[in-house]
Amino acid sequence: MSILTQVVLDGLWAGMLYGLIAAGLSLIWGVMDVLNFAHGEFLMVGMYVSFFTGFLFKIDPIISWIAAGAFLFILGVLTYKLVIARILGKAMAPLLATFGLSMIIKNVVLNRFTPNFRILEGTLLEGRSFMIADVIVPLPQFATALLSLVVLGALYLMLTRTRFGWAIQATALDKEAANLMGINTEQIYLLVFGIGGACVGIAGGLLPSYLATHPDVGTLFGLIAFMVVAMGGFGSIPGALIAAIMIGLVESLAGFYIGPVYKYIAVFGVYLIIILVRPKGLFGW
Amino acid sequence: MKGETILTVDDIHCGYDGVPVIHGLSLTVMEGEIVAMVGGNGAGKSTTMRTIAGLMHPTAGRITFKNDDITRIPAHRIVSMGLSYVPEARRLFSKLSVRQNLEMGAYTTRDRAEINARLDRVFDLFPILKDRANQIAETMSGGEQQMCAIARGLMSAPRLIMLDELSLGLQPSLVDKVLETVVEIRNSGVTVLLVEQLVQESLEIADRGYVIQTGAIVHAGSSSELLASPEVRKAYMGM
Numbered sequence: 203m204s205i206l207t208q209v210v211l212d213g214l215w216a217g218m219l220y221g222l223i224a225a226g227l228s229l230i231w232g233v234m235d236v237l238n239f240a241h242g243e244f245l246m247v248g249m250y251v252s253f254f255t256g257f258l259f260k261i262d263p264i265i266s267w268i269a270a271g272a273f274l275f276i277l278g279v280l281t282y283k284l285v286i287a288r289i290l291g292k293a294m295a296p297l298l299a300t301f302g303l304s305m306i307i308k309n310v311v312l313n314r315f316t317p318n319f320r321i322l323e324g325t326l327l328e329g330r331s332f333m334i335a336d337v338i339v340p341l342p343q344f345a346t347a348l349l350s351l352v353v354l355g356a357l358y359l360m361l362t363r364t365r366f367g368w369a370i371q372a373t374a375l376d377k378e379a380a381n382l383m384g385i386n387t388e389q390i391y392l393l394v395f396g397i398g399g400a401c402v403g404i405a406g407g408l409l410p411s412y413l414a415t416h417p418d419v420g421t422l423f424g425l426i427a428f429m430v431v432a433m434g435g436f437g438s439i440p441g442a443l444i445a446a447i448m449i450g451l452v453e454s455l456a457g458f459y460i461g462p463v464y465k466y467i468a469v470f471g472v473y474l475i476i477i478l479v480r481p482k483g484l485f486g487w
Numbered sequence: 488m489k490g491e492t493i494l495t496v497d498d499i500h501c502g503y504d505g506v507p508v509i510h511g512l513s514l515t516v517m518e519g520e521i522v523a524m525v526g527g528n529g530a531g532k533s534t535t536m537r538t539i540a541g542l543m544h545p546t547a548g549r550i551t552f553k554n555d556d557i558t559r560i561p562a563h564r565i566v567s568m569g570l571s572y573v574p575e576a577r578r579l580f581s582k583l584s585v586r587q588n589l590e591m592g593a594y595t596t597r598d599r600a601e602i603n604a605r606l607d608r609v610f611d612l613f614p615i616l617k618d619r620a621n622q623i624a625e626t627m628s629g630g631e632q633q634m635c636a637i638a639r640g641l642m643s644a645p646r647l648i649m650l651d652e653l654s655l656g657l658q659p660s661l662v663d664k665v666l667e668t669v670v671e672i673r674n675s676g677v678t679v680l681l682v683e684q685l686v687q688e689s690l691e692i693a694d695r696g697y698v699i700q701t702g703a704i705v706h707a708g709s710s711s712e713l714l715a716s717p718e719v720r721k722a723y724m725g726m
Contacts, residue, residue, distance in 0.1 A: 368587045369594060372580045378542060379578040384566035384595035384643065 204336045209458045210451060211337060215347040217450025221443040222350035222405045223423055224430035225357055226278075226398035232437020233374040233394045236286060236296040240304035242424020244399055247307060248274050248406020249415040253320050256410060262326045263411040264345065270407025271400045278399020282392050290391070304424075312417040319414040327411050342412035346405075353404055357397070358439050370394060374437065402427075429473045434483050441485030448472070490518035493647050493678050494539070494570075499548030501538050508534045509702040511548070516647065521669065521679045523693035523710070525686040525723065531702040532682045533575050536651050539680075540572035541565040553646065567595040571645035575652040575682075577636040581625035585616055585635055588624050592642025602642075609638035612671060630661040637668065647678040654685050666692050686723040690714050698723065 227241045238244070248270040255266035285303060289295035330341040361367035372380040373390045380387050406420075413419070430449055434441030449469055456468030476484065494516040502508040509531050516522045526532050537543050539550055541562035550558045552570050560568075580588050589609060593602045610617040613634040619627060624635060633653060640648050650669065654662040662685065670692050673679050683689035690696050690710040698706035698719055706719055713719050 365590060365594070368580075368583060368591055371583060372591050375580045375582060376578055378562075379574065379580065380591070381542065381562040382540060382566065382572050382574065382578075383591045383639070384563050385591070386563045 205458075208337050209454050211339065212343070213451035213454030214447060215340075215343040215450070216453060217447035218347035218350045218354075218443075219343075219405060219408075219446075220423075220426055220430055220450055221446035222354055223402055224427040224434070224442045224446055225354055225439055226401035227427045228431045228434065228437055228439060228442045229357070229361075229394060229401070230398040231431060233370060234286075234290065234391055236290070237300070237428075238281075238395075238398065239297055239300035239424075240281070240307060241398075241402055241427055242420030242422075243304045243307040243311075244274055244277065244402045244420070245406040245409075245423050246311065246415075246417065246420030247277065248403040249409050249413075249419060250311065250315065251403070252407040253322055253410045253415040256322045256325065257320075263322065263408055264326055267349070267404045267407030271404040274403025274406070275396040275400040277403075279392055279396040281399070282395035286395065287388070287391070308417050308420075315417070317417055319416045320410075321414045322410045325411045340412070346408040346411065349408060350405060353401065354439065354443055357401065361439065426469075429470070432483055433473055433476050435485035436483065438483070438485040441483060445484060492516070493518045493553060494680065495549075495551040496535070496539060497549045497551070499535075499538060499545040499550065501534065501543060501545040501548075503534075503543075507546075507702070509538065509545070512699070512702065512704055513548075514697050514704065514707070516678060516680050518646070518678050519673070519676075520695060521673050521681060521693045523681045523683060523689040523696040524699055525683055525689055525696060526699035527723070528684065530699045532699055533651055534702075535699070536572060536574075536649050536680075536682055539649065540570070540574075542572075566643050566645075569644075569646035570649070571640045571643045571647070572649045573636050573640035573651060573653075575655060577632050579624040579632055579636055579639070582623060584621050584623055585627070586620040588635055588639050589616070589620075589642050592639035593644075595643060605642050605644060609641050612641070612668065612675075613638050629656050630658075630665075633657060633661075633665060634668075637665075637672075641672065641677070645677060647680060648672065649680045649682070651682045652684065653681070654683060654688070662688065686719070687714070 223245060227238060230236055230238050251270040251273045252263045252266045255261045255269050256263060285299050286296050289299055327342040327345055331338050361370060369385045370390055373385060373387045377387050426449060430442050430446045434445035452472050453465050453469050457465035492515050496512060496514045498511045498513050499509055500507060500511060512535055524532055538545055541560055544559055549556060552568060557565055580591060589606060593605055596602060615631060616635055616638055619631060653665050666688060669679055669681060681689055681693060690713055693710045696710050696713045697704050706713060706716060
């Protein structure tokens, strides 16, 4: 029983992180109908920001996620301003453009920082854990999951309880009608891309406390984020969190009980089944 | 009480994707009036409204609101100048509550006391909306949604409100009630530019009217003149 609990909790920690990574993607899609193909690379950039903040200035990821979030907010805003705003509404163009952007980011990082795996040593949480009964809770994963949940909660409250959040929802529901209310929808788009970037930046900023940073690290996370968003229902933040936790659990359970090499077969299998049964995702309409 | 000219549309031309829809249309609205713009389906009524509201810009001509040139000003800035547009088909934010929709109507102000005062005013005008404040907009009946759309348009405390096809999709008994509300709005000091396919009903509550056909004004005058015009009666009222 304790092994099952251990495996389930490991899946839960991973799922909560996936939820935060996917939230930014879901928000951007929900408001603008744009799939940011460079989302995984945004995460990778967030990891590099956190890694170098730790490596050069000895600031721990438990703090430097703030810098990563701010950096990715700016990258998100620039991506919207310089790329998306020019092609928004032109069929597949934003998807194709962000695919190009993802390749540019990955290759620039590869060129500047080499393909080496970079591990941040001596972090505050490194190697630490605590016990709940006879279950081990690794502190880096636990702290990352907890902060992910807090950021997701703040994002959800902002969207549902504030006038700015309602303005974002109004823009998503009917851009033209939102304009007629005095809402500057261009500014909303810009900020949404920034917030989407900040979410994935925060997640990336936390990861170097237990994961190596390298130019390809965002690829799998990006894929998982797409899966989470599609499973949860495009644009639904609670849906993304639930789907993310499902994926985390399937990954963990399949990895332990079937075998590590089969865990992504199980994850993508569950994804395929859900999309076949509910093409609009679990919480899509 | 009729006052100064509040809106002047001067010889505007506009269209969609290079296809002209409005050809040299001009009109004026005086403060305190109800002005009806009537015409058949596809005559260009809504295109004119959208152009005045800043959702699209004319290729030629000039639009002046309270002596300010608004020809090239985007929609989100025009609202704060005191011009509100309630578009055709209500266009409520379907997944937001009635209260949230109304709050969005007052988005240009941050003064909480002022927003609450405006909410009180629209709840006085539409008491049903107070009962439905927490209801999701799309779950209300068509008539209630129309009231919510008008109330949302009033939340910006406009000097001029443009109401587009209020009667669309409403049962006849509700149409009368909505048109009575339009008179109440004018009596509260808000000038009204009303666009309608129901020619007789809208001219009956209006001070003046314009008849639009294929993107141009073909008749203009006081409501009584237009209602008495044999041409207008034959073409638009089937008499």
